[in-house]
Amino acid sequence: MTVQQATYFLLNQLRSIYSEGEASSMTDWVMEKITGSMKTERMLYKNELLQPDEVKKLEEITSRLLNHEPVQYVLNEAWFCGLKFYVDQNVLIPRPETEELVEWIISNCKFPVDTLRILDIGTGSGCIPVSLKRRIRKAEVWSCDVSATALAVAKKNAESLGTEVKLLQLDFLDQNSWSQFPSFDIIVSNPPYVPEKDKHEMQPNVLNYEPHTALFVPDNDPLLFYHAIAEFGKIHLNTGGTIFLEIHENLGEAVSTLLTSQGYQTELKKDMQDKDRMVRAYLSR
Numbered sequence: 001m002t003v004q005q006a007t008y009f010l011l012n013q014l015r016s017i018y019s020e021g022e023a024s025s026m027t028d029w030v031m032e033k034i035t036g037s038m039k040t041e042r043m044l045y046k047n048e049l050l051q052p053d054e055v056k057k058l059e060e061i062t063s064r065l066l067n068h069e070p071v072q073y074v075l076n077e078a079w080f081c082g083l084k085f086y087v088d089q090n091v092l093i094p095r096p097e098t099e100e101l102v103e104w105i106i107s108n109c110k111f112p113v114d115t116l117r118i119l120d121i122g123t124g125s126g127c128i129p130v131s132l133k134r135r136i137r138k139a140e141v142w143s144c145d146v147s148a149t150a151l152a153v154a155k156k157n158a159e160s161l162g163t164e165v166k167l168l169q170l171d172f173l174d175q176n177s178w179s180q181f182p183s184f185d186i187i188v189s190n191p192p193y194v195p196e197k198d199k200h201e202m203q204p205n206v207l208n209y210e211p212h213t214a215l216f217v218p219d220n221d222p223l224l225f226y227h228a229i230a231e232f233g234k235i236h237l238n239t240g241g242t243i244f245l246e247i248h249e250n251l252g253e254a255v256s257t258l259l260t261s262q263g264y265q266t267e268l269k270k271d272m273q274d275k276d277r278m279v280r281a282y283l284s285r
Contacts, residue, residue, distance in 0.1 A: 126154030191225035252276030
């Protein structure tokens, strides 16, 4: 099988379950992973034969993709804020909307930064704290997650991307765990926020593979993480500090109202698709 034949084979297989754009993008990504060559290089050597181990790898990857497994898990990599992160089924796949949250935080920082302490709650892959540490080198960055396996992924990414992030395993909803933390200038979180009732609207590649504990919240208490973060902020947010949150597109007003009731001033921000996606909050002290 030549490089060109392999490309057409994978593309045609993926077209059966993905849009043309998605199929084409995944094909390029997979072929680059298999051959180690960019698209322009592969075009030059399109008639070269793949090695037997490369053909075997292509077949294995194709099979997994046709089962709706996300390409990021299949290849164990995802791009976020221009950085390549390791990902597996223990963590959520980083989303473009969360990149917008990181950029919003950075745009609100006053440079040069001398002393700044940041906490990311529910860190998953570590994409938020690692990206912030890469951009704000002098910041002291902390992260926590209830999952030991997720923290192992975050640790792997922090090390591979040359960043120092303090990682803690704890259940943030247990207020007894809060004594482990100092005070912070910035608190950020992309917590679970999808109501259980919305499961039927999820795509198979999300519902069947991504960790449910990082996605879903009870229908009768969809704001439980935001309530906990608001309470935590009243104790651990420095004067002049700010909370940045990613939210469900339908819960913008509800989250803002909750924070306001706890003494915060808030700002609701839309994402690139014009959906309510982020909230900034600070205490009126």
